[in-house]
Amino acid sequence: MSAHAATAEGENYLNWQKGIWSWITSTDHKRIGLMYLFSLVTFFIIGGMAALVMRLELAQPGAQFLDPNQYNVMFTLHGAIMIFLFIVPGIPAVLGNFLLPLMIGAQDVAFPRLNLMSYYVYLLGAVMALIALLNPIDTGWTFYAPYSMQTATGVTLMTAAAFVLGFSSILTGLNFIVTVHKLRCPGMTWHRMPVFVWATYATAVIQTLATPVVGMTLVLLLVERYFGIGVFDPKLGGDPVLFEHLFWFYSHPVVYIMVLPAFGIVGEIIPVFSRKPLFGYHMVCYATLGIAVVGFLVWAHHMFVAGISDGSAMYFSIITFGVAIPTAIKVFNWVSTMYKGSISLTTPMLYAMAFVFLFMIAGTTGIYLATLAVDVFYHDTYFVVAHFHYTIQGGAVIGLIAGLHFWFPKITGKMYNEHVSKVAFLLVFVGFNLTFLPQFVLGMEGMPRRYFDYLPQFAPMHELSTIGAFINGFGYTFALVNLLWSWAFGKRKAEKNPYDSLSLEWKCDSPPIHLNFETVPTVDDYPYAYGTPVEGGGH
Amino acid sequence: MSSHAAVTSGPPEAHHWDPQTAYSGAKLGMWLFLATEILLFGVLFTCFALYRWAFPAEFHEASGHLKISAGAINTAVLIFSSYLVALGVGAAQRGDNEKVKKMTLISVVCGLLFLVIKSYEYFGKFSEGLFPATHGADWVLYFPALVLGVFLLIAAALTAFAFAAFHYHEYSKFYKYLGGAIVVMVLFPFLVSPLADLLSSIIGSVATLPEHTHYAWRGDGLTQSYKMYFGLYYAMTGLHALHVILGMGILFWVYLLARRNRFSSEYFTPMEIGGLYWHLVDLIWIYLFPLLYLID
Ligand SMILES: [Cu+2]
Numbered sequence: 001m002s003a004h005a006a007t008a009e010g011e012n013y014l015n016w017q018k019g020i021w022s023w024i025t026s027t028d029h030k031r032i033g034l035m036y037l038f039s040l041v042t043f044f045i046i047g048g049m050a051a052l053v054m055r056l057e058l059a060q061p062g063a064q065f066l067d068p069n070q071y072n073v074m075f076t077l078h079g080a081i082m083i084f085l086f087i088v089p090g091i092p093a094v095l096g097n098f099l100l101p102l103m104i105g106a107q108d109v110a111f112p113r114l115n116l117m118s119y120y121v122y123l124l125g126a127v128m129a130l131i132a133l134l135n136p137i138d139t140g141w142t143f144y145a146p147y148s149m150q151t152a153t154g155v156t157l158m159t160a161a162a163f164v165l166g167f168s169s170i171l172t173g174l175n176f177i178v179t180v181h182k183l184r185c186p187g188m189t190w191h192r193m194p195v196f197v198w199a200t201y202a203t204a205v206i207q208t209l210a211t212p213v214v215g216m217t218l219v220l221l222l223v224e225r226y227f228g229i230g231v232f233d234p235k236l237g238g239d240p241v242l243f244e245h246l247f248w249f250y251s252h253p254v255v256y257i258m259v260l261p262a263f264g265i266v267g268e269i270i271p272v273f274s275r276k277p278l279f280g281y282h283m284v285c286y287a288t289l290g291i292a293v294v295g296f297l298v299w300a301h302h303m304f305v306a307g308i309s310d311g312s313a314m315y316f317s318i319i320t321f322g323v324a325i326p327t328a329i330k331v332f333n334w335v336s337t338m339y340k341g342s343i344s345l346t347t348p349m350l351y352a353m354a355f356v357f358l359f360m361i362a363g364t365t366g367i368y369l370a371t372l373a374v375d376v377f378y379h380d381t382y383f384v385v386a387h388f389h390y391t392i393q394g395g396a397v398i399g400l401i402a403g404l405h406f407w408f409p410k411i412t413g414k415m416y417n418e419h420v421s422k423v424a425f426l427l428v429f430v431g432f433n434l435t436f437l438p439q440f441v442l443g444m445e446g447m448p449r450r451y452f453d454y455l456p457q458f459a460p461m462h463e464l465s466t467i468g469a470f471i472n473g474f475g476y477t478f479a480l481v482n483l484l485w486s487w488a489f490g491k492r493k494a495e496k497n498p499y500d501s502l503s504l505e506w507k508c509d510s511p512p513i514h515l516n517f518e519t520v521p522t523v524d525d526y527p528y529a530y531g532t533p534v535e536g537g538g539h
Numbered sequence: 540m541s542s543h544a545a546v547t548s549g550p551p552e553a554h555h556w557d558p559q560t561a562y563s564g565a566k567l568g569m570w571l572f573l574a575t576e577i578l579l580f581g582v583l584f585t586c587f588a589l590y591r592w593a594f595p596a597e598f599h600e601a602s603g604h605l606k607i608s609a610g611a612i613n614t615a616v617l618i619f620s621s622y623l624v625a626l627g628v629g630a631a632q633r634g635d636n637e638k639v640k641k642m643t644l645i646s647v648v649c650g651l652l653f654l655v656i657k658s659y660e661y662f663g664k665f666s667e668g669l670f671p672a673t674h675g676a677d678w679v680l681y682f683p684a685l686v687l688g689v690f691l692l693i694a695a696a697l698t699a700f701a702f703a704a705f706h707y708h709e710y711s712k713f714y715k716y717l718g719g720a721i722v723v724m725v726l727f728p729f730l731v732s733p734l735a736d737l738l739s740s741i742i743g744s745v746a747t748l749p750e751h752t753h754y755a756w757r758g759d760g761l762t763q764s765y766k767m768y769f770g771l772y773y774a775m776t777g778l779h780a781l782h783v784i785l786g787m788g789i790l791f792w793v794y795l796l797a798r799r800n801r802f803s804s805e806y807f808t809p810m811e812i813g814g815l816y817w818h819l820v821d822l823i824w825i826y827l828f829p830l831l832y833l834i835d
Pocket of ligand 1: 301
């Protein structure tokens with residue numbers, strides 16, 4: 001460690017250098033995390049607006065104010081922005097960047113400059129994607145061949161953007177893996193790391209190993225578009241299902257890039273507000289890694305109706321059922337942690353509990369879809385839409401918001417308004433369920449997904465869903481405004497450790513100084529030894 | 540950049556790493572990056588395997604068009620350069636900057652030789668019509684391909700200069716070189732007007748219906764699986780050639796560091812990770828050569 005002058009009173013990472021230039025050239029992982037945060041929130045708002053426009057159009061049967069093409073463009077805009085620009089970088093880019101070094105007692109990530117570069121590569125990809133989406137595109141976010149090879153819309157630029165964004169994702173993952181391996185402070189053994197670090201690590205492995213595959217696949221799609229060599233073109237002897245295989249080889253694991261870090265966040269929040277040790281800490285850690293590994297083996301469950309052989313369909317179905325095991329282990333761990341705990345219903349805890357509830361629905365409906373015969377009926381219906389949103393919005397987004405509330409005092413040095421945030425939570429929770437529970441019903445009744453129009457019998461459920469979507473959007477807005485307001489004008493300063501947490505990030509100032517810790521911290525236990533006595537021991 | 544303006548030498552990121560961790564961390568990072576590269580190529584290998592299995596006779600016949608001698612010479616060139624790079628790593632560990640300079644520079648020249656032989660092969664295929672061409676005029680293909688290669692090389696060299704400047708915290712030079720590299724790449728499409736329509740369709744969102752931009756293969760007698768073979772051949776060797784150029788840039792950066800006597804028995808990380816990268820470039824070719832040229 002290089003010696004550095006003692007930090008002046010009141011100096012922290014937010015104010016130790018001033019001016020916009022000091023931000024956009026900063027290699028401080030905390031500042032980079034915040035830059036990601038503001039970019040992501042911007043894209044979340046744009047993607048959310050597109051969703052609301054779609055829901056408004058779908059509120060009644062028939063055309064309201066969009067024509068079918070504009071509708072296709074809207075759902076591509078919503079899907080592509082939410083996936084590529086918001087939730088894939090998502091929690092790792094924001095909270096991973098901010099917390100990973102703090103939680104393992106390091107001064108920064110392993111390669112701070114590479115980290116800054118990842119951000120700018122991300123920004124470049126985002127600009128390319130936005131230009132492409134304004135062009136616009138009508139393939140959906142999956143770019144299925146052969147349609148994506150034929151459409152005259154801006155698929156070229158969009159796939160190039162996805163490639164660039166993937167590169168950013170790879171560099172971030174690589175950076176985090178080396179950080180966890182090399183920069184843990186004295187005493188921070190693997191079995192003393194917070195579960196959020198485990199989750200970020202597992203995520204980083206997926207980011208690094210899955211992303212190159214989709215990158216190359218998209219390049220091949222471009223080669224196909226312009227030179228017609230026929231790899232994905234059935235007219236030329238190629239196989240469009242091959243594109244789907246390669247695409248889902250990445251795009252199934254990417255779901256875990258989105259949601260594993262949310263598991264980590266929930267694993268941090270629940271023990272603190274239950275004042276109990278995290279139940280089965282080791283199981284949580286290894287279940288996380290297990291999900292990351294098994295996640296690589298199940299991709300073709302997206303293709304049961306795409307014409308794959310019965311044998312491989314059965315294989316992928318069985319392995320997909322297998323994912324439920326490590327996932328269920330985690331749910332039992334969280335619930336058992338709360339059991340007989342001294343629970344305080346703070347806002348982060350409410351979000352965390354909502355996460356467990358919503359994710360259980362997501363997981364069980366996932367079992368339906370993994371079942372071959374059932375999937376034949378459900379595959380192209382709203383059932384899939386609802387399942388997906390329970391996983392990604394109910395899982396990843398709710399997890400991210402839980403984390404943002406939980407670490408808000410650390411990030412900003414202020415406390416947010418607890419009453420307002422609880423109202424916002426209620427709106428989000430009710431709005432979300434009102435949006436997507438009816439979509440399960442729609443799916444079961446046979447409403448096909450991606451359609452612009454529908455039969456009158458589906459109208460009541462669609463109407464409910466639209467109402468829910470607006471309540472949901474209003475809830476998010478409320479939560480966001482509350483946080484921003486509290487940051488800018490809040491009077492209550494945050495203490496170092498407002499929740500009496502045992503994790504390392506709460507041992508540094510709120511907000512932390514530029515190099516995080518005045519002296520190198522040491523650790524002699526895992527961070528969940530709440531209450532007395534610690535059972536199980538072994539840490 | 541970071542607060543440590545006072546730190547003017549020493550490896551980058553040193554402010555929170557002890558040298559040993561910095562060394563092993565950089566190596567781990569490079570190994571992970573190599574893993575992503577292998578997965579990148581893995582997609583192409585998978586496609587090749589699938590279609591070779593689907594069209595064995597056509598692929599066999601199409602592969603007969605390749606010049607085994609050219610491929611064999613290129614294999615030898617790359618293996619030889621890998622050997623030199625390995626010697627360079629040893630030299631860097633002993634702090635022998637003179638030898639590092641020699642080894643990296645000769646390796647860069649080997650890379651160049653590889654590219655020259657590869658372009659010679661490409662042009663042979665072009666003139667046989669084994670390429671989807673626009674107007675049938677051969678120079679339309681030769682010229683941009685050559686110019687693109689030269690531009691990429693210049694850009695790679697400028698980037699290497701930029702990284703070396705960055706290494707020494709000479710930020711004004713860093714911006715100059717990086718700006719130069721960007722300008723070179725941006726200028727390229729404008730300077731090469733015959734390429735304008737090809738590039739605008741590749742780069743731009745102005746693409747018209749792709750059917751109209753598909754280029755015709757001139758060999759009328761070619762079956763589709765022939766085209767698939769050569770499509771994959773160009774994709775695989777083209778991507779590999781890009782990696783050769785990238786690797787040359789990295790080795791040139793190492794050369795620039797050695798020129799400032801940067802390496803000592805305490806610090807030799809760039810040579811070692813640059814060497815790792817070059818070995819990967821070599822290794823991929825060692826798989827490509829038998830796969831494309833030799834297998835019956
Ligand atoms: Cu999946």
